[in-house]
Amino acid sequence: MRPEIERALDRLTHSGEDCPTRLREAIRYSLLAPGKRLRPLLVLMAADACGFNPMEGLPAACAVEMVHCYSLVHDDLPAMDDDRLRRGRPTCHVKFGETLAILVGDALLAQAFHVLCQLEMPAEYVVRCCRELAAAAGPESLVGGQVDDLAGLPADCELADLERIHRRKTGALITVSTRIGAILGDADAPTLAALDLYSQNLGLAFQITDDLLDIGGSSIVLGKTTGKDAAQGKVTYPTLLGEAASRQRTADLIAEARDALRPLGYRATHLDALAQFVLQRDR
Numbered sequence: 001m002r003p004e005i006e007r008a009l010d011r012l013t014h015s016g017e018d019c020p021t022r023l024r025e026a027i028r029y030s031l032l033a034p035g036k037r038l039r040p041l042l043v044l045m046a047a048d049a050c051g052f053n054p055m056e057g058l059p060a061a062c063a064v065e066m067v068h069c070y071s072l073v074h075d076d077l078p079a080m081d082d083d084r085l086r087r088g089r090p091t092c093h094v095k096f097g098e099t100l101a102i103l104v105g106d107a108l109l110a111q112a113f114h115v116l117c118q119l120e121m122p123a124e125y126v127v128r129c130c131r132e133l134a135a136a137a138g139p140e141s142l143v144g145g146q147v148d149d150l151a152g153l154p155a156d157c158e159l160a161d162l163e164r165i166h167r168r169k170t171g172a173l174i175t176v177s178t179r180i181g182a183i184l185g186d187a188d189a190p191t192l193a194a195l196d197l198y199s200q201n202l203g204l205a206f207q208i209t210d211d212l213l214d215i216g217g218s219s220i221v222l223g224k225t226t227g228k229d230a231a232q233g234k235v236t237y238p239t240l241l242g243e244a245a246s247r248q249r250t251a252d253l254i255a256e257a258r259d260a261l262r263p264l265g266y267r268a269t270h271l272d273a274l275a276q277f278v279l280q281r282d283r
């Protein structure tokens with residue numbers, strides 16, 4: 001499904017007569033850079049697990065990736081995380097300047113909803129997808145989590161404080177990905193609940209792995225700067241739990257995510273493989 005996602009992202013950002021050339025170039029530079037495409041894959045795999053043709057879900061998958069990419073471009077800005085390397089390339093503001101990078105993020109966020117509205121589905125489904133994505137990107141989720149993350153936590157905070165940040169900053173976009181897939185596939189309540197449980201566990205495991213890779217991962221393989229959390233004195237899973245316990249927690253969360261898929265049987269094969277990828281990932 002990854003090649004189809006790449007082609008759809010390319011197609012959706014290819015034209016648009018009135019879009020300034022440099023803006024288009026900067027949008028495509030960030031969006032088409034080699035990301036893992038975890039979130040769009042989750043949309044399509046969840047849709048598939050619910051019996052919906054994943055190819056018809058491509059606009060929704062691309063919309064979630066656009067929101068994710070906007071958040072990366074803005075997070076990298078000097079006013080936020082001030083990073084110079086992303087997806088193996090100089091960050092958007094390093095390459096195109098800060099003003100254009102801010103506008104790339106703005107454009108991607110708006111375009112995400114425009115693209116979502118291209119779903120060829122009854123309006124009621126489109127509205128539900130828009131509502132879910134807007135909530136996941138908004139002040140109670142992605143943006144709120146980012147605000148609290150930037151403010152930082154005291155070294156003696158509880159694990160629950162850290163998890164509250166990650167549930168919003170990282171988890172919300174991951175959970176909404178499977179929720180949108182479930183909406184497309186007209187999932188019943190038990191299936192939606194199973195997918196929620198899967199993606200909540202997956203999202204937390206993904207974040208803990210991210211913290212561990214920031215310590216032990218390779219900047220070249222990851223395509224982003226490592227060692228930043230320690231340099232900023234940030235509270236992370238490894239600082240609160242230690243590395244070994246953090247690894248164990250990741251394994252437990254992935255086991256729980258995979259367990260949650262059981263009621264879906266063979267239909268969830270792809271989602272199951274994706275959970276194993278998150279456990280083993282080195283980028």
Ligand code: GRG
Nearest residue numbers: 035036037038071072074075142143146170210
């Ligand atoms: C600017 C509102 C706003 C939010 C920024 C994305 C983000 C929130 C912060 C980036 C820092 C960070 C460690 C976030 C946790 C989520 C995360 C691991 C993002 C990177 O996602 P990947 O690894 O990236 O899926 P690719 O490049 O593969 O798509």
